[in-house]
Amino acid sequence: MDFYSFVEGPLLWIALLTFFFGTLLRVVLFLVVSRQTDKIIYEHFSWRYALTTIGRWLLPLNKDVAKNPVFTVLAYIFHICLIVVPIWYSSHITLWEESRLEWSWTPMPDRLADWMTLILLAIAIFLLLRRIVSADIRLLSTFSDYFLLIVTALPFLTGYFLTHGTLDHIGFLADNMILIHMLAGELMLILIPFTKLSHFVLFFFSRASAGIEFGRRGYSM
Amino acid sequence: MNDKVNPKEIMDFLKSKMGARFKMWLKICAHCGLCSDSCHYYLANDKDPEMIPARKVRHLQEILKKKGKVDRDFLEKVYQTVYHECNMCRRCTLYCPFGIDIALMIGTLRSLLLSQGIAPEGLMAAIESYKEFGNQMSVTKEDWVDTVEWCEEEMAEELLGLKIPIDKKGARIMYTVNAREAKFYPQDIMEVAKIFHVAGEDWTLPSEDGWDDTNLAMFATDTKTAKQIVENTFRRAEELGVQQVAVTE
Numbered sequence: 001m002d003f004y005s006f007v008e009g010p011l012l013w014i015a016l017l018t019f020f021f022g023t024l025l026r027v028v029l030f031l032v033v034s035r036q037t038d039k040i041i042y043e044h045f046s047w048r049y050a051l052t053t054i055g056r057w058l059l060p061l062n063k064d065v066a067k068n069p070v071f072t073v074l075a076y077i078f079h080i081c082l083i084v085v086p087i088w089y090s091s092h093i094t095l096w097e098e099s100r101l102e103w104s105w106t107p108m109p110d111r112l113a114d115w116m117t118l119i120l121l122a123i124a125i126f127l128l129l130r131r132i133v134s135a136d137i138r139l140l141s142t143f144s145d146y147f148l149l150i151v152t153a154l155p156f157l158t159g160y161f162l163t164h165g166t167l168d169h170i171g172f173l174a175d176n177m178i179l180i181h182m183l184a185g186e187l188m189l190i191l192i193p194f195t196k197l198s199h200f201v202l203f204f205f206s207r208a209s210a211g212i213e214f215g216r217r218g219y220s221m
Numbered sequence: 222m223n224d225k226v227n228p229k230e231i232m233d234f235l236k237s238k239m240g241a242r243f244k245m246w247l248k249i250c251a252h253c254g255l256c257s258d259s260c261h262y263y264l265a266n267d268k269d270p271e272m273i274p275a276r277k278v279r280h281l282q283e284i285l286k287k288k289g290k291v292d293r294d295f296l297e298k299v300y301q302t303v304y305h306e307c308n309m310c311r312r313c314t315l316y317c318p319f320g321i322d323i324a325l326m327i328g329t330l331r332s333l334l335l336s337q338g339i340a341p342e343g344l345m346a347a348i349e350s351y352k353e354f355g356n357q358m359s360v361t362k363e364d365w366v367d368t369v370e371w372c373e374e375e376m377a378e379e380l381l382g383l384k385i386p387i388d389k390k391g392a393r394i395m396y397t398v399n400a401r402e403a404k405f406y407p408q409d410i411m412e413v414a415k416i417f418h419v420a421g422e423d424w425t426l427p428s429e430d431g432w433d434d435t436n437l438a439m440f441a442t443d444t445k446t447a448k449q450i451v452e453n454t455f456r457r458a459e460e461l462g463v464q465q466v467a468v469t470e
Contacts, residue, residue: 030241037240053320063316064255071255139270140252199249203319206245210320220315 007182015186022193023201030205041209044216053211053221054204063220071130074123081120085156086185089113091163114163117156124153148195154184226296226337228289234336235284238329246321247282250275256313256323262306274313274323277302281326284333300339303330328442335441347437351446355430355453357437358400366428368403372410376418383418385410388461389425395463396424397434397454402469409469424467431457434468 001009034041056062064072086092090107097104128149131141158181161167168174192198199206211221256274257263263272270276280299284291309324317323334340340348347357354360360368366387373385386392396417402409417424426432431453438446458466 030245033244034241038242041242057318062318064318067258067316068255071253075253134254136257136268136270136273137252137254140254140273140275142252145252196249196251199251199319202245202249206242206249206319206321209242210314210317210322213322214315214320 004179007179007186011186012182015189019189019192023198026193026198027201027205030202038209041212044212046212046215049211049215049221050208053215054207056221057203057207074126078120078123078127081116081123081156082152084108085113085116085120085159089159110163114160117160120156121153121160124149124156144195148191148197151184151188151191152197155181155188158184226289226292228287228291231284231289231291231333231337234333235289235329238332242322243326243329246319246326247278247285249319250278250321251319253318256317256321259313259316261310261312262308272306274307275321277307278323278326281330296334296337296339299330300334303327303334304341331440332442332444335443340441344437344441348441348443348446351433351438351450355450356400356403356433357435358404358433360400360403360433362428365403365432368407369410369426372407372414376411376414380415380418383414385414386425388428389423391462392425393423393463394425394465394467395458395461396426396467396469397432398426398469399435400433401435403433413469425461425463427457427461429453429457431455 060072060076085108088105088108090110090113093105093107096102128146131137131145131149158177161173162177162181165174167177173180188197192200214221252275254273254275257268257270260272260274263269263274266272280302283295284299307324307327309327311322311324313323314320331340335345335348338345350357350359356365369385369387373383376383376385394417396413398410416422433450434454436447436450438444438450454466
């Protein structure tokens with residue numbers, strides 16, 4: 001098996017399974033351990049507060065929107081692009097259709113996918129500059145903050161290069177962009193469960209715990 | 222104070238306090254900085270980046286990373302942060318997209334420091350006093366009852382028939398005070414007695430532990446002592462069969 005087939009086949013499975021089971025393990029671990037160590041969540045558990053607070057932060061209905069409107073709105077747009085493009089991009093769906101699972105769903109227009117990719121990349125650059133330029137955020141930033149931002153943006157950057165042949169005048173990249181694109185996506189999937197990127201699912205548990213604590217006291221959730 | 226810090230002691234202590242939420246919070250904090258300008262220490266210090274709430278929990282990260290192998294100097298730095306740069310108001314949590322409870326982590330650092338004998342002197346003295354006397358001012362039961370009886374005598378000259386009922390079973394209200402009143406400001410107890418008397422209220426003061434309604438142990442996140450203090454008051458209320466517990470102003 002050559003490297004390409006490995007990346008396209010087994011490594012993709014490894015990445016998907018790591019992503020899926022790693023995430024599942026994080027959630028199960030949280031639920032099991034918190035039963036012992038964070039009883040307060042269960043003693044005061046309330047679907048009402050948990051769902052209200054999750055809703056308010058999934059939608060821009062929270063305190064941060066008024067306090068930091070620019071950053072918050074950009075962060076929302078960033079996340080929407082991040083989720084929508086990989087799932088509804090037409091060529092990705094074609095791959096699902098050709099896979100053994102034969103899943104299929106309606107794709108988004110390619111032009112929209114292009115725009116959302118560019119918007120995501122622009123916001124990623126903004127986030128990177130913000131980390132570098134702002135003394136505050138620079139102090140908070142660790143190596144992994146920079147690294148993960150690049151890991152997150154890379155599949156989109158390489159995907160754009162791939163579909164538009166932007167760098168095709170460089171022979172090596174013209175031949176291997178699809179390989180680089182797949183590797184970038186797989187790297188991100190594998191890293192999600194082990195890094196702060198796991199917030200994509202832990203957000204719900206963290207948010208709900210906070211909502212339960214603050215809701216019953218009548219504070220803002 | 223010796224200079225040695227026992228890493229195992231520190232880690233054992235933290236392990237007993239670090240729940241699933243703590244680990245999740247430390248993992249997912251995106252260092253986005255949205256907590257910065259929610260913090261009054263940050264705003265009052267010309268937006269000093271060191272005052273960003275997310276920054277203040279770095280000590281906890283560091284202790285865990287070093288597996289407790291830290292020295293006294295380090296703990297003194299932690300002390301500076303957790304006592305002088307955060308008053309655990311939890312406002313940052315309201316602005317954190319993940320609802321990360323910085324204050325809870327600062328509180329845990331305070332309790333860790335206390336376990337190592339580091340806390341503001343007055344606070345440590347008060348905590349010792351709670352443990353020994355049940356109140357923060359080291360007032361003995363005899364002194365407390367004496368003070369209340371003296372207050373009653375003094376007031377009876379002014380308001381005929383005024384009584385300060387001690388341990389009256391079945392009273393409607395059990396009144397509790399700040400131990401400072403018993404020690405330094407008994408006139409406060411007299412004023413309250415006057416109001417209760419004129420209002421014709423059915424009230425009482427307990428003679429046993431639980432009459433001090435302050436809970437300074439909470440400030441050092443000494444949860445064991447803090448719990449004991451509250452339990453004392455509840456036990457007295459149950460023994461006396463009162464309907465309400467009133468707290469001094």
